[in-house]
Amino acid sequence: MSCFVAVVVLAAFFQNSLSQTCLVTDFEQVLEATRTCKDISIENLSVPGGQTLKLNLTDGSTVTFKGRTVFEFTTYWKGPLVTINGTSVTIQGDEGHIFDGQGRYYWDGLGDKGVPKPQFFTVQTFGGSIMRDIYVLNSPHDVLQVTNSDRVEFYNWRINDTAGDEDPTGEGKFGKNTDGIDVWNSTNVLIRDVAVFNQDDCVAVRCGANISVSNVLCYNTHGLSLSVGFNNDTSSINPLNTLKNVTFFNASMHGGENAIHIKTHNEGGLGFIEDVLYENIQLSGATHYGILIEQNYPLHTEPSDNVPIKNLNILDVHGEVASDAVAVQVVCAEEGCEDWFWDDIDIWGSGKENSCNYKPSGSFLC
Numbered sequence: 559m560s561c562f563v564a565v566v567v568l569a570a571f572f573q574n575s576l577s578q579t580c581l582v583t584d585f586e587q588v589l590e591a592t593r594t595c596k597d598i599s600i601e602n603l604s605v606p607g608g609q610t611l612k613l614n615l616t617d618g619s620t621v622t623f624k625g626r627t628v629f630e631f632t633t634y635w636k637g638p639l640v641t642i643n644g645t646s647v648t649i650q651g652d653e654g655h656i657f658d659g660q661g662r663y664y665w666d667g668l669g670d671k672g673v674p675k676p677q678f679f680t681v682q683t684f685g686g687s688i689m690r691d692i693y694v695l696n697s698p699h700d701v702l703q704v705t706n707s708d709r710v711e712f713y714n715w716r717i718n719d720t721a722g723d724e725d726p727t728g729e730g731k732f733g734k735n736t737d738g739i740d741v742w743n744s745t746n747v748l749i750r751d752v753a754v755f756n757q758d759d760c761v762a763v764r765c766g767a768n769i770s771v772s773n774v775l776c777y778n779t780h781g782l783s784l785s786v787g788f789n790n791d792t793s794s795i796n797p798l799n800t801l802k803n804v805t806f807f808n809a810s811m812h813g814g815e816n817a818i819h820i821k822t823h824n825e826g827g828l829g830f831i832e833d834v835l836y837e838n839i840q841l842s843g844a845t846h847y848g849i850l851i852e853q854n855y856p857l858h859t860e861p862s863d864n865v866p867i868k869n870l871n872i873l874d875v876h877g878e879v880a881s882d883a884v885a886v887q888v889v890c891a892e893e894g895c896e897d898w899f900w901d902d903i904d905i906w907g908s909g910k911e912n913s914c915n916y917k918p919s920g921s922f923l924c
């Protein structure tokens with residue numbers, strides 16, 4: 559009898575704590591809050607340098623960030639600053655909140671080639687999880703890595719590494735390798751209403767299926783990228799080198815190096831890119847390429863067909879590139895590219911010739 563009472567009391571206790579809102583204002587409170595609460599408010603949190611803010615969440619949890627979440631500086635650390643795990647979870651920022659990565663202390667103009675710098679968010683979520691209304695300021699290195707996830711949405715993000723475009727010290731302390739959003743091995747991903755100000759890819763999709771990116775503003779970025787072939791398995795097609803059904807809708811690309819960039823790694827293993835659509839992409843002032851598709855990344859040696867690109871549709875792309883940029887360049891391996899349809903493309907301003915060793919069908923004449 560007493561045993562039964564104890565069980566009931568304990569169950570009631572857990573029921574209560576899981577339904578109440580837990581307030582976190584100190585780093586020491588995080589672990590307990592994620593274990594015992596489903597509604598967590600994190601307010602003006604200071605995360606010690608060299609420590610990861612780990613949010614391993616109970617199914618269905620909601621976490622709301624308020625005020626300034628600041629990540630204290632530390633040297634020689636790769637991060638991540640934050641990890642998030644969960645199923646059917648919601649992570650959101652309150653009005654006026656900031657994730658402050660204090661990039662200024664890390665930037666050395668060298669990115670990956672300089673001292674290690676912490677990556678910001680690594681997220682592995684499932685089952686309709688949402689991460690929304692997020693403002694990230696001054697990321698030391700890349701910002702959001704979506705990994706091994708399924709059925710997830712990211713919307714209303716602003717990533718502001720504008721300060722990394724400048725160097726008040728005169729010592730070359732620029733931001734570099736500050737990718738906005740990278741997607742790895744994930745399915746059914748929706749990314750929308752995103753503004754990225756940085757010094758590398760705006761969005762880069764590396765492997766997965768059914769990934770949709772829409773309503774994006776990119777400033778000074780390296781473009782909307784597909785980057786495939788990181789895995790070196792040459793024995794058979796490796797799922798980590800495959801990308802299927804990716805769409806980019808409605809993007810406005812301001813300055814930066816490229817607008818659209820598809821790169822397959824010719825030293826990587828076997829895979830494929832299939833069923834890709836870029837539609838309604840505006841660009842202005844790209845300094846390298848309007849559209850660059852290359853099967854010889856990163857060293858620009860012989861192109862290789864290890865990651866063939868099939869059914870690539872590019873529609874409704876308009877705008878201006880810098881005069882020494884190339885509007886369109888396609889470098890395919892023999893048999894590397896198949897079944898492309900490009901229509902309604904008008905890119906002007908370049909003083910250089912387009913160059914395409916594979917010709918898409920549609921109205922676009924390279």
Ligand SMILES: *[C@@H]1O[C@H](CO)[C@@H](O)[C@H](O)[C@H]1NC(C)=O
Nearest residue numbers: 593613614615616617643644
């Ligand atoms: C994460 O949380 C789940 C329960 O939601 C738990 O089973 C697991 O052990 C936790 N993992 C870590 C690394 O804390």
Ligand SMILES: *[C@@H]1O[C@H](CO)[C@@H](O)[C@H](O)[C@H]1NC(C)=O
Nearest residue numbers: 583600601602623624625626
């Ligand atoms: C966070 O700190 C600021 C400045 O100290 C303060 O005005 C604000 O009320 C705090 N916000 C929260 C949610 O604690």
Ligand SMILES: *[C@@H]1O[C@H](CO)[C@@H](O)[C@H](O)[C@H]1NC(C)=O
Nearest residue numbers: 614641642643680681682705
């Ligand atoms: C949580 O996500 C991180 C980052 O993706 C991953 O390394 C880790 O294995 C995940 N942990 C759990 C308990 O799923």
Ligand SMILES: *[C@@H]1O[C@H](CO)[C@@H](O)[C@H](O)[C@H]1NC(C)=O
Nearest residue numbers: 705706707708743744745798
């Ligand atoms: C890819 O992600 C899925 C979860 O969606 C996971 O089961 C699988 O192990 C991941 N593959 C690799 C190679 O990490």
Ligand SMILES: *[C@@H]1O[C@H](CO)[C@@H](O)[C@H](O)[C@H]1NC(C)=O
Nearest residue numbers: 695696716718719720721755
């Ligand atoms: C980005 O941050 C800078 C400060 O580094 C600020 O002046 C600027 O207004 C911010 N821009 C946006 C769009 O948030």
Ligand SMILES: *[C@@H]1O[C@H](CO)[C@@H](O)[C@H](O)[C@H]1NC(C)=O
Nearest residue numbers: 745746747748749768769770
């Ligand atoms: C593709 O992902 C979207 C979310 O972006 C989802 O609504 C849709 O059901 C997915 N399609 C399939 C076939 O799973």
Ligand SMILES: *[C@@H]1O[C@H](CO)[C@@H](O)[C@H](O)[C@H]1NC(C)=O
Nearest residue numbers: 767768769770771803804805
């Ligand atoms: C392909 O992606 C689109 C856009 O995300 C989605 O609506 C559709 O369901 C996907 N199709 C498959 C077969 O996954």
Ligand SMILES: *[C@@H]1O[C@H](CO)[C@@H](O)[C@H](O)[C@H]1NC(C)=O
Nearest residue numbers: 787788789790791825826827
């Ligand atoms: C794949 O091979 C390239 C070239 O040899 C190497 O630079 C890279 O680190 C390798 N990648 C992995 C994931 O092993």
Ligand SMILES: *[C@@H]1O[C@H](CO)[C@@H](O)[C@H](O)[C@H]1NC(C)=O
Nearest residue numbers: 750770771772773807808838
């Ligand atoms: C793209 O923009 C058009 C016009 O504003 C809008 O009708 C459409 O829904 C947008 N597409 C997506 C996928 O957001």
